[in-house]
Amino acid sequence: MVDFRPVLLVTGLALTVLALAMGIPAAVDAVHGDNDWLVFMASSSVTLLLGGLLVAANLAGRRKAFGIRQMFLLTVTGWLAASIAGALPFAFSRLHLSPTDAWFEAVSGVTASGSTVLRGLELLPPGILLWRAQLQWLGGAAALLMAALVLPELSIGGMQMFRLESNSAQGERVMGRGTKVAGQMMLVYVFLTGLLTLLLWAAGMSRFPALLHAMSTISGGGFSTSDGSVGAWHKPSVDWVILLGMLLSGAPFMVYLQIFQRRWRQALHNSQLRWYLGLFLLSAVGIGMWLLLTHGVKPLPSIRHGAVTAASVLTGTGHATLDWGSWGGLPVAILFFLSFVGGCAGSTAGGIKVFRLQILFTSAKVQLIRLLRPHSVVLPTYERKPVPDQVRESVLGFLFVYCLSFAVLSMLLGMVGLDFLTALTAATSALGNLGPGLTQTVGPMTSFMHLPDNAKWLLSAAMLYGRMEMFLVIVLFIPDFWKH
Amino acid sequence: MFLLDIRPVLYINGFLLLILALAMGLPAVADLAVGLRAGGQGEWPAFAAGAFCSALAGLALILANQGKGEPALHTREAFLLTVTSWILVSLLGAVPFALCSLKMSPTDAVFEAVSGLTTTGATVLHGLDHAPRAVLMWRAMLNWLGGVAIIVTAVTLLPALRIGGMQLFRMESSDKADRVKPRFSQVAWGVLGVYSLFTFILVGALLTAGMTPLQAVCHAMSSLSTGGFSTSDQSLGSFGDGARWICVIGMIIGGGSFHLYVAPWKRGQWAIFKDSQIRWYLMTMLFFALSLTFWNWAVRNMGAYEAFRTSFFNVVAVLTTTGYHTNDYDSWGGFAEIVFFMMAFVGGCTGSAAGGIKIFRYEVLFAMVRVHARRLLHPHGVFVIRFNDMPVSDLVLRSVLTFVMFYFFSFAGLSVLLTMTGLDDMTSLSAAAAALGNVGPGLGKIVGPGHDYGSLTNAAKWLLSGGMMLGRLEVATVMILFFPGFWRE
Numbered sequence: 001m002v003d004f005r006p007v008l009l010v011t012g013l014a015l016t017v018l019a020l021a022m023g024i025p026a027a028v029d030a031v032h033g034d035n036d037w038l039v040f041m042a043s044s045s046v047t048l049l050l051g052g053l054l055v056a057a058n059l060a061g062r063r064k065a066f067g068i069r070q071m072f073l074l075t076v077t078g079w080l081a082a083s084i085a086g087a088l089p090f091a092f093s094r095l096h097l098s099p100t101d102a103w104f105e106a107v108s109g110v111t112a113s114g115s116t117v118l119r120g121l122e123l124l125p126p127g128i129l130l131w132r133a134q135l136q137w138l139g140g141a142a143a144l145l146m147a148a149l150v151l152p153e154l155s156i157g158g159m160q161m162f163r164l165e166s167n168s169a170q171g172e173r174v175m176g177r178g179t180k181v182a183g184q185m186m187l188v189y190v191f192l193t194g195l196l197t198l199l200l201w202a203a204g205m206s207r208f209p210a211l212l213h214a215m216s217t218i219s220g221g222g223f224s225t226s227d228g229s230v231g232a233w234h235k236p237s238v239d240w241v242i243l244l245g246m247l248l249s250g251a252p253f254m255v256y257l258q259i260f261q262r263r264w265r266q267a268l269h270n271s272q273l274r275w276y277l278g279l280f281l282l283s284a285v286g287i288g289m290w291l292l293l294t295h296g297v298k299p300l301p302s303i304r305h306g307a308v309t310a311a312s313v314l315t316g317t318g319h320a321t322l323d324w325g326s327w328g329g330l331p332v333a334i335l336f337f338l339s340f341v342g343g344c345a346g347s348t349a350g351g352i353k354v355f356r357l358q359i360l361f362t363s364a365k366v367q368l369i370r371l372l373r374p375h376s377v378v379l380p381t382y383e384r385k386p387v388p389d390q391v392r393e394s395v396l397g398f399l400f401v402y403c404l405s406f407a408v409l410s411m412l413l414g415m416v417g418l419d420f421l422t423a424l425t426a427a428t429s430a431l432g433n434l435g436p437g438l439t440q441t442v443g444p445m446t447s448f449m450h451l452p453d454n455a456k457w458l459l460s461a462a463m464l465y466g467r468m469e470m471f472l473v474i475v476l477f478i479p480d481f482w483k484h
Numbered sequence: 485m486f487l488l489d490i491r492p493v494l495y496i497n498g499f500l501l502l503i504l505a506l507a508m509g510l511p512a513v514a515d516l517a518v519g520l521r522a523g524g525q526g527e528w529p530a531f532a533a534g535a536f537c538s539a540l541a542g543l544a545l546i547l548a549n550q551g552k553g554e555p556a557l558h559t560r561e562a563f564l565l566t567v568t569s570w571i572l573v574s575l576l577g578a579v580p581f582a583l584c585s586l587k588m589s590p591t592d593a594v595f596e597a598v599s600g601l602t603t604t605g606a607t608v609l610h611g612l613d614h615a616p617r618a619v620l621m622w623r624a625m626l627n628w629l630g631g632v633a634i635i636v637t638a639v640t641l642l643p644a645l646r647i648g649g650m651q652l653f654r655m656e657s658s659d660k661a662d663r664v665k666p667r668f669s670q671v672a673w674g675v676l677g678v679y680s681l682f683t684f685i686l687v688g689a690l691l692t693a694g695m696t697p698l699q700a701v702c703h704a705m706s707s708l709s710t711g712g713f714s715t716s717d718q719s720l721g722s723f724g725d726g727a728r729w730i731c732v733i734g735m736i737i738g739g740g741s742f743h744l745y746v747a748p749w750k751r752g753q754w755a756i757f758k759d760s761q762i763r764w765y766l767m768t769m770l771f772f773a774l775s776l777t778f779w780n781w782a783v784r785n786m787g788a789y790e791a792f793r794t795s796f797f798n799v800v801a802v803l804t805t806t807g808y809h810t811n812d813y814d815s816w817g818g819f820a821e822i823v824f825f826m827m828a829f830v831g832g833c834t835g836s837a838a839g840g841i842k843i844f845r846y847e848v849l850f851a852m853v854r855v856h857a858r859r860l861l862h863p864h865g866v867f868v869i870r871f872n873d874m875p876v877s878d879l880v881l882r883s884v885l886t887f888v889m890f891y892f893f894s895f896a897g898l899s900v901l902l903t904m905t906g907l908d909d910m911t912s913l914s915a916a917a918a919a920l921g922n923v924g925p926g927l928g929k930i931v932g933p934g935h936d937y938g939s940l941t942n943a944a945k946w947l948l949s950g951g952m953m954l955g956r957l958e959v960a961t962v963m964i965l966f967f968p969g970f971w972r973e
Contacts, residue, residue, distance in 0.1 A: 068861065154860060220826060330903040337896045352604050360889050367886040368967045370879075371646060371960065373557060389878060390859070397856030400849045403892075407826050414819035415779070420910055420927065423818055426824075475860050 002482065005061025007073045011081050012054025018085050019048035021134055027091070027129035036093050036127045041086035052142050059089045069481060071154055075146060075472050079464055080170070082142075083107045086135050093128055100453045105458040109135030111467040112143060112348060114222025114318035114435030115442070117449040117456070121227050126208065132223045133212040140219020140348040142187055143467060144253055147346050148185060149178050156469045157398030158356060158391045160285050161382065162254075162345060170223050181257070188256045193218050196245045203237035213319075215247035220348040222318025222435050228445055231321040236304060243308050250343025251276060271383050274343045276314075276354045283338050284310035287331045291322075309335070315343045315352045318435035318444060325436070325443015332425075332438045338439075339428045340402075341452030350401055350433030350466050360388055406431055416454040426455075430462040488971070491549040492557055493565045498545030500569050504576055505539035507625055508532075509578070512685050515618040530583035538576040560970060562645055563783035566637065570953060571859040577626055585970055591942045598949040600626030602956040603634065603837050603944025605712025605807035606931075606948070608938040613716050614627045617698055624702035631709025631738065631837035632679050634956060636672045639743045639835050647881045647958045648887030649845060652855075652871060653834055655745065658763060674746035682708050682745075686734045693726035703727070707734035710837045712807030712924045717932070721810045739804030739832030740765065760872050761833045761844045767939050768843065772827060773799040779819050798933075802827045805839040807924020807935035821910075821927050828917040829891075838954050843890055847871060848884050854885035883960075890959040895920055898951045905944040915944075919951035920959075 066074075087106035090097050097105065101117045108115050109132050121129065151159040164177050196214035201207055201356035209225045216223045226232035230242050231470055250318050253275055258267040288306025291297040297305065308321045313335045342351015361382040376475060379386040407425050413423035418441070425437035436444035441451075448456065465473050512531035519526060547790065557565065578597035581588045586950035594607045600608045600623050607616060607623075642650040695703065699715050706713045717723040720731055737745075738847065740762055746758040756762060776795035780786040786794070794811050802824050803809040815821055831840015848871060855867040869876045895916055902912035907930065914939075916927030925933045930940070954962050964970055 051712060068863070072860075112796065155863060156857075156860070165543040285755065329906070329907060330900065332909050333900045333903040336909070336913075337900070360885070364886045365891050366962070367882050368964055369969060370882075371563075372962055372967075372969055374559070374646070391853055392885070393881065394856050394859075396849070396881075396888075397853040400888075401853055409592060411775075411819060411822050411826065414817070417818065419818045420821040420825070423822055424913075474857055478857055478860055478861065 002069045002073065003061065003064055005058040006066055007061075007070050007077060008054050008065045009058040009292055010074055011077045012051045012056075012058065013049050015051030015054065015081055015085055018082055018138070019044045019051055020045065021138060022089065022131070023465055024132045024134065025127035028130055029125060030184050032126050033040045034125040034127060036089075036125050039092045039094075040089055041132070043085075043092065046088060046399055047085040047154045058092045068154065070473050071150055072472055072481070075150060076466055077469060078142070079110065082139070083110050083460075085463065086131075089128070090132050091127075095124070095128065098453075100456050101449070104448065104456045104460045105132070106135060107463050108435065110138045110139040110142075111350075111433050112136045112221040112317070112464040113350075113430065113433045113463045114216065115429075115459070116223060117447055119447045119449060120228065120377060121225055129212060133215040133221075135417070136191070136219045136221030136223055137215035137469075140221060140249070141186065141271055143218065143219075143348050143350075144346075145182055148181060148253070151469060154472070155390075155394060156471045156484075158359060158395035159345060159469075160394070161355065161387075161391055163222060163396050182254050184257050184260075188216065188253060188260065192245075192248055192256075196241065196248075197361050199241045199244070200238060203241045203418075204235045205233065205238055213242065214245065217242055217317060218249050220246070220249040220315050220343070220350070220433070222312070222316075224319065227447075228320075230308070231323075231445070236301070239304055239363050241310050242319055243304075243311055244346060246308075246311040246315045246319065247277075247280065249317065250347050250349040252312070252342050252344040252346040253348075256342045257279075266270065269383070269456070271356045272358065275358055276344050278447045279338075279354065280307075281343065282315065283334050283393050284341060286310075286334050289332050290331050295393065310338065312392050312444075313338045313434060314341060314346075314349075316432050316434040318429075320436070320444035321443040323443055324438050325438060325446060327438075335438055336425055336428065339407075339425070339434050342432050352399060352430075352432075355382070359392060361401070362387065363392055398469075398471070401474070402431065405462070405465065405470060409458065415454055416452050416458065418451075418455060426459060427462065430459040431466040433463060433466055488560055488564070489558075490561070490564065491551055493561050493568060493952065494545045495549040495551065496551065496557075496565055496862060497572055498542045498973055499598060500544030500573055501538045501545065501576060504573055505537075505542060505688055507629060508535035508538065508580060510625065511618040512622045515616075525617045526557075526882045527584050528853055530580045530585075531618060533583055534576070538578055538789035540950060541572075541576065543882075550846065559645065562641060563961055565972070566645075566957060567965060570601065570633075570957060574601050574738070574949075574953070577601060580622055581619070585616055586619060589942075591734050591945050594920040595937065595945045595949050596623070597626060599924070600711065600713060600954050601630035601633075602922050602952040603627050603709045603711040603805070603839070604919065604922040604952045604956075605706065606918065606937050606952075607653045607713065607924075608936055608940075608945070610717065610936050610938055612714065613722075615715075615720075618704055621698065621715075624705040624711070627709045627711025627713050627894070628683070628705035630956075631711060632676060633746070635675050635679065635742045636838055638673060639671055640668050642958060642961075645961070646879070646883055647960050649848060649884035650834065650958075651883070652876065652880050654846070661970065664797065671743070672688060673929070675742050678742060679708065680732070686730065689730045690727055690971075691872060693730055694724060695727055699723075703731055704734065706805060707731045708738045709838075710738040710745075710806040710832065710839070712801070712806045714808060717936075719808045719810065720801075721882050721934075725793075728797055731795055731808065734807070735800050735804045735806045736766075736769070738806070739838040741833040743835040749933075760847060764814050765833050765843045768782040768830060769800060769803055772803060772823060776816075777822060780816065783819075784816065792847050799827065800822075802923055803830060804832050804836075805921050805923045807918070811924060811932045812935075814927050814932035825914055825917060825927060828914070828921040829895075829922045831921055839920075841888060841921075844871065845884050845888060847878060848881065849888070851876070852881065866872075885948070887943075887958065887960055890963055891920065894954055894959055898947060902944055905941050905947070907940070915948060917947045918949060920955035921950060922955050 026037045029037035055269045087102040090102035152163040171479050197211045200210035281455035284307040286300045291302035292426040345350025345353045345355045366378045366380045412424045420440045422439045426442045429437045508531050512528045563678040574597045578593035581593035643653050690700035744756045773796040777792045780791035798813045831842050832838025851869040898914035899912045910928045911930045915931045918926040
C-alpha cells in the first residue's frame with residue numbers, strides 16, 4: 001500500500017502557505033476599506049485549519065521515505081488542494097460566483113492559464129485582483145519548481161534529460177543540490193517579478209496594476225486588471241515590457257541561474273533557447289506581416305502587436321494587445337499550431353515544450369539518413385549528447401498522449417455545445433495552459449462566463465491535467481500504482 | 485555511395501504510362517461503341533488523344549532508357565521511382581479531363597486526376613448527374629487504378645524501403661535475396677486478383693440493388709479503392725438503402741489489409757480473424773459510429789435506427805477515407821464536425837487503399853504509451869512493445885515516430901498555406917486533413933460534404949493536390965527527396 005502520510009503532510013504545508021498568502025489581499029482590502037477583507041480572513045482561517053489538521057495528523061510521516069509513488073501523489077494532491085483553497089475567496093466574495101465559476105477561476109489562476117469568468121475587472125475590489133495575480137504567481141513558482149526538481153526525477157515525457165548534474169552522487173547530495181537550485185530559482189523569480197514591476201511602472205502603469213501584471217506575466221498566467229487586457233493601456237512602452245516579461249517566462253530558468261553565475265558560454269549555447277526564439281520570431285513575423293498587409297496597421301505597431309501576440313500564445317501567457325479572437329484566417333492558423341508548442345522545459349510555460357520538438361526533429365533527421373543508408377550508425381543528439389532510446393520513446397509517448405487528449409477534449413467540448421473552431425482552440429489552449437482560445441466566444445478579451453457549466457468543468461480539468469504534464473495524472477489510473 | 489542511376493526509374497515509368505494508355509483506351513472504346521449505337525456524346529477523341537500521348541511518352545521513356553539485362557533498383561532509385569511515377573501518371577491521367585467537352589482548366593484537370601489516383605475523391609466538378617459518361621467512368625477508373633497501385637506499393641515496396649514502420653509487414657522471405665522477386669510478383673498478382681474479384685462481386689451486387697450498369701461499375705470501383713468519386717452530386721445520397729449498404733461493405737473491405745485477403749490462412753489458423761489491426765479497425769469504426777449515433781439520437785432527436793444508419797454510413801465513408809456521404813453531416817453540429825475532422829487522421833489498415841495515419845501506427849503508439857506509463861513506476865523495468873504478438877523493434881518505432889511527425893507537420897504547414905490563399909480556418913484545417921488523409925470532402929460551407937472544390941483558388945487547388953500526393957506516398961517517401969543527402973553521392 002502507498003503510504004499517504006508524507007504526501008498529506010506536504011499538502012498540508014502547501015495549504016498553510018496558501019492561507020498565509022490570503023492574508024495579503026485581506027490586508028489590502030482592509031486598508032482600502034473594502035468589506036471583502038472579511039472573506040479573505042475567513043477563507044484564510046479555513047485553509048489554515050485544513051492545512052494545520054493535515055500537518056498535525058500526518059506528522060508521523062515526516063521521517064518516511066519519499067518514493068516515486070509519493071511524488072506522483074503529492075503533485076496531484078498539491079495542485080488539487082491549492083485549487084480548492086484558492087477558489088474559496090472567489091466563492092464567498094461579493095462577486096457571488098457560482099461554485100463552478102469560482103473553481104474555474106481558481107484553477108485558471110493556479111495553473112497560470114489565464115482564462116477568466118469575470119467581467120468588469122476595472123471595477124473589482126483590489127483584494128480580488130491581487131488574489132488572482134497571487135494565485136498565478138504562486139502557481140508559476142510551483143510549476144517552475146516542479147519542472148526543475150520533480151519532473152526530471154520522475155522521467156515524465158523525456159524530462160530526465162534535465163536531471164540536475166550531481167544526481168549520480170549519493171542521495172543526500174542530490175537533495176542538497178536540489179534545495180539549493182530551488183532556492184536560487186525562487187530568488188531569480190522574485191527578482192524578475194520586481195524588475196518587471198519597476199519597468200511597467202516606468203512605462204506608465206500605476207503601481208498596483210504594474211505589480212499585478214508583473215506577477216501574471218512572469219508566471220505565464222495572463223490575468224489582467226482590465227477587460228481589454230494589456231491593450232487597454234494603449235501604451236507601446238507597456239506592450240514592449242510585457243513582451244519582454246512573457247519571453248522571460250517561457251525561457252528555461254536554468255539559463256538565468258547560469259547568467260547570474262557568469263557561466264556565459266553555457267547560457268549562450270542553450271539550443272532550446274535558440275529554437276524558442278527562432279519559433280517566436282518566425283510566428284511574430286508571420287502575424288506582423290498579416291497585420292501590415294491586410295489590416296493596414298502601420299509597420300512599427302504591426303511588429304509590436306505581432307510580437308506580443310506570438311509571444312503570448314507561444315509562452316501560454318494570454319496577455320493581448322489586440323483581440324485575436326476576431327481575426328480568423330492565417331494568424332489564427334499560426335496561433336493554433338503555436339499554442340501546442342508552449343515554451344521551454346524548465347520554464348513556467350505549458351504545452352508540449354520546445355525541447356520535445358527538438359528531440360523529434362533530430363530523431364527524424366537520423367531516420368531519413370537511415371532510410372538512405374540502412375546500415376549506417378547515426379545517433380540522434382541533443383546539445384551534442386546522444387539521446388537515449390528511452391528518452392525518445394518517452395517524448396513520443398508524451399506527444400501522442402497530448403494529441404489524443406486534445407482530440408478527446410475537443411470532442412467533449414463539441415458535445416457540450418461549442419462550435420468546431422471554438423472547441424478545438426479552447427481545448428489546445430486549456431491543455432497548454434494558455435487560457436484564451438482563438439475565436440470570438442473564447443477570445444483573449446472575452447470572458448468565459450457565458451460558456452455552459454459543463455464546458456467550464458472540462459476546461460478546468462484540462463488545465464490541471466496539462467499543468468501536471470498529463471502523466472502525473474495518468475499514472476494514478478494504472479492498477480500497478482496502488483499495488484506494491 | 486553509388487551514383488544515382490535514373491535510367492531504370494524512367495524505364496519503369498515508361499511501362500506504367502503504357503498501362504495508363506491502355507486504361508484510357510477503355511472509356512474511349514466504350515464511348516465509341518455507345519456513340520455508334522445511340523448517337524453518343526462524342527468524348528472518345530479526348531480519351532484517344534490522352535491514350536496516344538501517354539503511349540508515346542511511355543514508349544519514348546522505354547526506348548531511351550533500355551539498359552542491358554534487368555533494371556537494378558537500389559534504395560534511392562526506388563524512392564525516386566515511387567514519387568516520379570505517381571506524378572507522371574497523374575499528369576497524363578489529367579489529359580482527358582482537359583480535352584473532353586467539360587473543358588477543364590489545367591489546374592482543375594490535374595486536381596481531379598490527382599484526387600482520383602490518390603483515391604481521395606475530392607472533386608472540382610459540379611453537376612455530375614449530367615456529366616459525360618466517359619468522364620464519370622474515367623474518374624472511377626482512376627480511383628480503381630490508384631487503389632490497386634497503392635496496395636501493391638504498400639505490400640511490396642514500402643516495407644522494403646522501411647517507410648513509416650511498414651517493415652513490420654515485410655514478407656517473411658524477403659531477406660533471402662534469391663526469392664525476393666518471384667515472391668514480389670506473386671504477391672502483386674495475388675492482390676490484383678483479389679481486388680478484381682471483389683470489384684466484380686460488388687458490381688454484381690450493386691446491379692441487383694437497382695443501379696444502372698455505369699453507376700454500378702463506377703461505385704464498385706470507387707468504393708473498393710476507397711476513392712469516393714460518385715456519379716451524382718449527392719454522392720450516395722441519391723441511391724436507395726440496398727446500394728448504400730453494399731457500398732459500406734465495399735468500403736470496409738477496401739480499408740482492410742489486402743495482404744490478409746491474399747493469404748487469410750496462415751500457420752493453421754485464420755490469420756485474418758487473429759489480426760489485431762483488423763480488430764482495432766472495426767472497433768474504431770464502431771466506436772465513432774456509436775458516439776455519433778448517440779449524438780444524433782439524443783441531441784438531434786433522430787429515430788434510433790435512422791441515427792445509427794446515417795452515422796454508421798458516414799463514419800465508414802470518412803474513416804476508410806473514401807469520402808462518400810449520404811447526408812450533409814457538416815450540419816450535424818460542433819461535435820459531429822470535430823469527430824469527422826479527427827477521423828480523417830485515423831484512416832484504414834496498412835496494405836489497404838485507405839489513407840491517413842493508419843490503424844497499426846496507432847496500435848504501436850498506444851503500446852509505446854503503455855510502456856512509458858509503466859516505466860514511470862518501474863524505472864528499471866524491461867518492457868517490450870508488441871504488435872500482433874511479435875516484439876516491435878526499435879527501428880520500427882523510430883520510423884513510426886518519423887512518419888507521424890512528418891504527417892502532423894505537413895498538416896500544420898498545409899493548413900497555414902491554405903489560409904494564406906484566403907480560406908477560413910475551418911475550411912483550411914479540414915481540407916488539409918482531408919487531402920493528406922486522402923479522404924475527400926472537408927468541413928464547412930466551401931469544401932464540406934455536398935460541396936465541391938471548384939470554387940477554390942488555383943493556388944489552393946495546387947496545394948491540395950500536393951497534399952494528396954504527400955499523404956498518399958506516406959510523406960517520408962517525398963520528404964526524403966528534399967533531404968540534401970539524397971542527391972549527394
